Amino acid sequence: MVSGDGERLSEIAVRALRRAGLRGILQAGSAGLAAEGDDLLTVGDVPHALLFPRLAAVVHHGGAGASAAVTVPVTADQPFWARRLAALGAAAEPIPFRSLTAEELADSLPQVVKRQAYSRAAARAAHHMAIENGARQTLETVRRLTGG
Numbered sequence: 566m567v568s569g570d571g572e573r574l575s576e577i578a579v580r581a582l583r584r585a586g587l588r589g590i591l592q593a594g595s596a597g598l599a600a601e602g603d604d605l606l607t608v609g610d611v612p613h614a615l616l617f618p619r620l621a622a623v624v625h626h627g628g629a630g631a632s633a634a635v636t637v638p639v640t641a642d643q644p645f646w647a648r649r650l651a652a653l654g655a656a657a658e659p660i661p662f663r664s665l666t667a668e669e670l671a672d673s674l675p676q677v678v679k680r681q682a683y684s685r686a687a688a689r690a691a692h693h694m695a696i697e698n699g700a701r702q703t704l705e706t707v708r709r710l711t712g713g
Contacts, residue, residue, distance in 0.1 A: 569596070570596050571593075571596040571597030571598050571599065572597075574596055574598055574665075575591065575598045575599055575600050576667070577665060577666065577667045577670060578591055578598065578600065578624070578667075578670070579600045579602075579605065579667075580667035580671070581667040581668075581670035581671040581674060582604070582605070582671075582674070583604070584667060584668070584671035585671045585672075585674040585675050585678075586675075587604075587621075587622075587674055587675075587678065588604045588605070589604065589605050589606070590605075590606045590607075590608055590616070590620070591605065591606070591607045591608070592607075592608055592609070592610075592611060592616075593607060593608065593609055621677075621678040622635060622674055622677040622678045622683075623635070624636075624637060624670065624674075625637070626638060626639050626643050626662075627643040627644070627646050627647030627650065627656075627659060635656065635657050635660065635670065635673045635674060635677055636650060636651075636656050636657075636659045636660070637659065637660050637661070637662050637665055637670075638659050638661065638662060639662045644659065644661075647659035650687075650690075653686055653687075653689075653690050654682060654683065654686035655683060655686040655687035655689075655690050656677070656683065656687075657673045657676060657677050657683070658673075660673065
């Protein structure tokens, strides 16, 4: 989501993970994230549905297509969804991209890794979304609003 900031973001991620004493996987993405070391792995495109359930915590932009424990919203709808995830208890408070530092990220990571409440809340939200018929509810709302 942040093209051209790959070097800076990679450095922040590496410093935060090491400061928190955690291993990490960096998904290169459009920013071109990359890191080396025995405690880090850089990957290309990996389906979030396969990767996220196997991780203790995920740091992402907070867009509607992803959910996890630490959000760093960048643009558009991401701040909204990041706040919603925190309100649901599935994520720590968002860290705005403009103020992102390795220290702040390192402070957030251990809390979401150690607290089971975040993963339980994320699982409840995922279950709710899986059984919800969003298309039908959207159609009913549009009909109600348009008098159709």
